Amino acid sequence: AQSVTQLGSHVSVSEGALVLLRCNYSSSVPPYLFWYVQYPNQGLQLLLKYTSAATLVKGINGFEAEFKKSETSFHLTKPSAHMSDAAEYFCAVSESGAGSYQLTFGKGTKLSVIP
């Protein structure tokens, strides 16, 4: 079974500072990888996804993530944090089955942005 580990359940950064949220996965086959964001009292929204094309993936709101097979990592970064980035971020890996792609989620990392 595939799994996802997000290092740090809570990360705090100052406004304008670099955002780095860590995600490591385990998979026996090339995975599809996703980052979702959840704002308070809302559902999850897709930030970006890796599907075996370019290893550096750009997403919405200035976020990007780099797939590193040798490190089994898919860390999420943003050069300059904004107050509106405060949310919970989930990394997920997919596995195929019966025509659907189930997602296995990490525990999430809550990002706080300090003015």
Add this chain to the structure above:
Amino acid sequence: DAGVIQSPRHEVTEMGQEVTLRCKPISGHNSLFWYRQTMMRGLELLIYFNNNVPIDDSGMPEDRFSAKMPNASFSTLKIQPSEPRDSAVYFCATQPDQETQYFGPGTRLLVL
């Protein structure tokens, strides 16, 4: 497109009562997933359907939980009888073939 629609958005009920959560998927998406989110356990997959057929219900916690998808436009998740430990946010997500999952806004359930 209105996205995935869930109802109700909030539900407060008493222990022992039946609870029914509803989901309308995005048109054309042939896979539907029900998740539960709690502080303690995070996001858990309960069950998923492909072309209205339940594929994997191994995440359903107990027999008190049941889910149906009678057609491509509608799914329900039922809890009978409900217990306080069922209090959580329940999400429905839908997916076109081998693509991203799209989440609804969730139903916040409180069982007293």
